[in-house]
Amino acid sequence: MEKRKLIDENGIRLDGRKWNELRPIRMEVGTLKNADGSAYIEFGKNKIVAAVYGPKEVHPKHEVLPDRALLRCRYHMAPFSVDERKNPAPSRREIEISKVIREALEPAIIMEDYPRTAIEVYVEVLQSDGGSRVAGITASSLALADAGINMRDLVVGCSSGIIDGQVVLDLNDIEDKEGSGDMPVAFMPNLNLITLLQVDGIYTKEQFKQAFELALEGGRKIYRMQREALISKFFGNTQPASAEEDEE
Amino acid sequence: MMPKVVRKFVIPGDVIAVGDYRSGSYIERRDNQYIALRVGLAEIGRDEVKLNPLSGPYIPHVDDQVIGKIIDITAFGWQVDINSPFFGYLPASFVFGKEFSPSTHDLSSKFKIGDLIAAKVEAFDRTRDPQLSIRGPGLGKIPKGEIVKMSPTKIPRLIGRKGYMIKMIATQTGCELKVGQNGIVVLTGTPEGIVKAANAIRMIEQEAHVADLAKKIQSYLSGGAS
Incomplete structure (x- = not known):
């Protein structure tokens, strides 16, 4: 089978984006009433809900950490999230992604503030379109902030990769499958610390550098949206009151 | 005139102020920056920064008055759900007095599972669950409401x-x-x-x-x- 071209002669990708453009993104905080914290994200065709429970008591008891919280993450894809029905049982891939999401979020949370407790993060992919782990991380960190858990910084995820030999930002499903490399990155934008970096495909040194910087740049754009989503949930469009007004 | 207090909305990771201040809870100091750890309303005074968070779990503090539900009776006290990551523990000796003995006193005669009580946090540190007491005005069983x-x-x-x-x-x-x-x-x-x-x-x-x-x-x- 001949491979189709993923970028045309004008440098436009299959879905009409330029090499350094993100897909349309929408975020919402506090979508679920019953969770302690929650967020919903639409990232291109991805639709993902993240929910946080806790801190709460740990079960089973032997997993308790005496000096810090225990973070549990579950990344799960709904059976209807892909073209062909996905078996709802956790797959190898989902177990692995759950682990990397946990490790991407953990550095942001001040675990020592909640000793002997568990914090649970559920990432539910309702519709999947490539880059769902980074979108899931972005949504989970909003959900954690919504739950009021002490955090050093938000965590934002973004991916880049190589298609048709060119470094591009934010691969969608087709580009991910038919392209030659994919690099999901998660980081804390204010602290400037990387919490997740995965790479597949073969990169030259130059390409690696370019892809990495591109993912960070994309992440910073997503961070601004994250920020807006949090502010609009908690403060709407009100302004902080000046001090005089409050002295009653 | 009172020194003017500056307020701003912050999210985790935001720099509230730079300089030298006394800082309250939910704020972390990094070098001379004061970083917010929660979503909330920050107040920057002349020599103090404060953050009033807008969400979060209840973390007990000594002398807080709490309202909780009895969820379990053990030999020496009650377990109380106080809407927190930690369960409250009300020792029977705080209720029956020093002469309490599990063989002579029936704990369920005082509080049954499901009862609502108002209590005070007597002691709490990070290593043990908060200890409650019902000694004080307005504390004890809440019959209705x-x-x-x-x-x-x-x-x-x-x-x-x-x-x-x-x-x-x-x-x-x-x-x-x-x-x-x-x-x-x-x-x-x-x-x-x-x-x-x-x-x-x-x-x-x-x-x-x-x-x-x-x-x-x-x-x-x-x-x-x-």
Whole structure:
């Protein structure tokens, strides 16, 4: 089978984006009433809900950490999230992604503030379109902030990769499958610390550098949206009151 | 004149101020930067930075009054759900006195599973669950009332300056309000009064960050009066 071209002669990708453009993104905080914290994200065709429970008591008891919280993450894809029905049982891939999401979020949370407790993060992919782990991380960190858990910084995820030999930002499903490399990155934008970096495909040194910087740049754009989503949930469009007004 | 206090809305990771300040809870200092750890309203005074968070779990503090539900009876005390990551523990000796003995005293005669109690946090550190006591005025079993839950971080707004807000709600609705720092409020009064007070609490919860909240609540309470 001949491979189709993923970028045309004008440098436009299959879905009409330029090499350094993100897909349309929408975020919402506090979508679920019953969770302690929650967020919903639409990232291109991805639709993902993240929910946080806790801190709460740990079960089973032997997993308790005496000096810090225990973070549990579950990344799960709904059976209807892909073209062909996905078996709802956790797959190898989902177990692995759950682990990397946990490790991407953990550095942001001040675990020592909640000793002997568990914090649970559920990432539910309702519709999947490539880059769902980074979108899931972005949504989970909003959900954690919504739950009021002490955090050093938000965590934002973004991916880049190589298609048709060119470094591009934010691969969608087709580009991910038919392209030659994919690099999901998660980081804390204010602290400037990387919490997740995965790479597949073969990169030259130059390409690696370019892809990495591109993912960070994309992440910073997503961070601004994250920020807006949090502010609009908690403060709407009100302004902080000046001090005089409050002295009653 | 009072030094002007600057306020701003912050999210985790935001720099509240740079310089040298005394800092309150939910703030981390990095070099000379003060970083917010929660979503909330930051206040930067002349020599102090504070953060009033808008969400979060209840973390017990000694001397807090809390309202909890008995969930288990052990040989030496009660386990109490205090709407927190940690369960409260009420030792039987705090209730029956020093001469308490598990063989002569029946714990369920005092509090049964499902009973609601008002208690005080007697001791709490990070290594053990909070210890409660019911010694003090207004503490003990709550026989009746309507429970309203709100975010524990917004309880100070419900109480208001020197109890201004809560007194206003109590007098205008004719209800009695028992407030736990853990975000549980028990209302007793006429059905109409309870509905009104509960609505006022909802308003406070939704608009905790709004400036002239007291005026708003006042106009709601007097406006709907019949």
